[in-house]
Amino acid sequence: MNFTHRNNLLFGTLLMSMLAGACTTGQEKEDAPPNIVFIMSDDHAYQAISAYGHGLNETPQIDRLAEEGAIFTRATVTNSICAPSRAVVLTGKHSFLNGKVDNIQPFNWDQNNFAKMLQKAGYNTAMVGKIHLDGLPQGFDHSMVLPGQGHYYNPDFLVNGERQRFEGYVTELTTQFALDWLKEGRDQEKPFLLIYNQKAPHRNWKPAPKYLTLYDDKTFDPPANYFDDLTNYEGRGTAAKEQEMEIDGHAMWGHDFKFEVDPNGDSTGFTRELNRLSEEQRAQWREAYNPKNQAFLDAYPRAEEIAFEDKEKEKEIAIWKFNRYIKDYLRTIKSVDDGVGEVLDYLEENGLAENTIVVYTSDQGFYLGEHGWFDKRFMYEQSFRTPLLVRYPKEIKPGTKIDKLVQNLDFAPTLLDYAGVEIAPEMQGESFRTLVSGETDEWRDAVYYTYYEYPSVHMVKRHYGVATERYKLMHFYYDIDEWEMYDLEADPNEMNNIYEDPSYAEVKEEMHQKLQDLRDKYGDSDEMNQKYLDAYLEHMERNNRQ
Structure with a gap:
């Protein structure tokens, strides 16, 4: 075999080997x-x-x-x-x-x-x-x-x-x-x-610093049911009425609305939060927020009193609070x-x-x-x-x-x-x-839900429930014993509790059965609720003693 022929064979073998390796590597990646x-x-x-x-x-x-x-x-x-x-x-x-x-x-x-x-x-x-x-x-x-x-x-x-x-x-x-x-x-x-x-x-x-003024040129309209509290959550139960998570009512001038001094002229404590920022960051923050805050104080110099005395002004302030909240959230x-x-x-x-x-x-x-x-x-x-x-x-x-x-x-x-x-x-x-x-x-037709952290911040009561694509059934327990049910097709904003509506009696029975079926399937029970309630109350009592 001459030298050229031998080299051609070696080259061919090497090329085939490389191609095979490339194919193998490609297959492995695939x-x-x-x-x-x-x-x-x-x-x-x-x-x-x-x-x-x-x-x-x-x-x-x-x-x-x-x-x-x-x-x-x-x-x-x-x-x-x-x-x-x-x-x-x-x-x-x-x-x-x-x-x-x-x-x-x-x-x-x-x-x-x-x-x-x-x-x-x-x-x-x-x-x-x-x-x-x-x-x-x-x-x-x-x-x-x-x-x-x-x-x-x-x-x-x-x-x-x-x-x-x-x-x-x-x-x-x-x-x-x-x-x-x-x-x-x-x-x-x-x-x-x-x-x-x-x-x-x-x-x-x-x-972030670069977004401190984003949306300053925009006013957002609140959701249609933003003033739900004015009817005292008519059509709902105790849990909706007794929560503590209202933008106009429970959000704070300092922590949430970013005022260092509230409309009464009192310190809000927000300055302490700003102390974590560097000098440059604080300067950027105050440059962005102080003029906006002052404009509000100039427009509503006695905001809390005005809201109490003038219902139209009260709504204006509530909408301002919504805008401060939603703009910061979206930023x-x-x-x-x-x-x-x-x-x-x-x-x-x-x-x-x-x-x-x-x-x-x-x-x-x-x-x-x-x-x-x-x-x-x-x-x-x-x-x-x-x-x-x-x-x-x-x-x-x-x-x-x-x-x-x-x-x-x-x-x-x-x-x-x-x-x-x-x-x-x-x-x-x-x-x-x-x-x-x-x-x-093919997929499940219902899902199960639980919530346990009460009494605590925002005061949302303990509850569990079941939801299908159309209906939702919830049981609020511990310090109350109330059921709520909603038809999401007819009432997507969940404004009207239909639990006692006789025209939904058959649906209510079906939803109760689905709820029990899911509790059995996943292993939940009233005894389990009591176990975690006892643990929570023990923790709260221990903290109070300390």
Whole structure:
């Protein structure tokens, strides 16, 4: 064999080997488990995402997920309060089984969660941002979380358990730290799970410096039932009447409306909050807010007295308060939307978008003036529903819309299903993978809800309930014993309790049966309620003794 012929053979063999290797590598990439970016904001109402069509604000980056993936219009939570909702997301179990029923009871990180399962299956895992669950997060190779509620300005982070303070705005920092891990912190050879949680738009809605004057040129109209209190919540029960979450009534001049001095000339304590800001940040803040606050004080120099004496002026002040609240709330969301865009851009620019599941959601919904309220907690619709958008190009068609009753209980099983990891038998949710891909239309016809944190801030009474696509049944208990039922088709704003309406007698019977069926299915009971009530009252009594 001559030298040239031998070299040609060697070259051919090498070329075939390289091509085979390339094909093998390509096949491995094709079959690689999906990466997961799970983005959760705090108290982000679905009404404040423009893809949902309410016209309040524009969220073009979050909307990309709806355009390129799926939007869920009836996603709900099992317990509308921060820490319990996050515990449900992690464990795939209702609050009464994972033990985190309220913001008071401890969370047991030793129990199973979906991040632990993905980590065990070979995923590189990280959690960045807010989790609001005490203790070092388990299931994560890297964690960089806010202690407790966290601060909007110059926040502390627990970096793998070690407390460090960072100068800057919390939403921008959280995004930066998430991107840092994606770029430099993760193992490039492994599939990854990134849980990227924002503090915003949680109370008290402090915007980033660059957005302090956003919407200054706009006046927002409050929801049609903003003045619900003027009829003393006619058509509802005791729980709606006795809550303490009214924008005009319970929100505070300092903490919520950002006045350093109230209309009576008294210090509000907000100056202490500003002390956390750097000198430059305080100067920016006061330059933006002081003129707006002074304009209000000039227009209503005796605001509290005027509201008492003049009903028209009272309404004007109430609408001003709504505008201060909603503008600050939406300003914080602008930074959240920016961050989503930065992460999506990174995935696309680095060839990761096709094989990465991106989820955007909130730990629950929020009231944006409906019934005159801010906050959450109730099973009424704006609190009960949560935004949910999912993009996964390999399986989800662009522009998909899902109207089924999906819950945050389902997130853990769904992500495990996508990753090819067997769903833990104790998880109570269901994977919606085949639902969102269009392979099936079969889904549950009812969801179960619980709320426990009473008596406490906002004074929303303990209750549990069941919801179908059309009806909702709730039982308020402990210091009252009242039932409420709503027909969401006829009464989408839940203004008229039909529980005693004889024309709904058959529906009421069916809803009671569904409620009992779900309590049996999930393992809840009045005895379970009493157990957690006793634990809560014991905690409150112990605190009072101290």
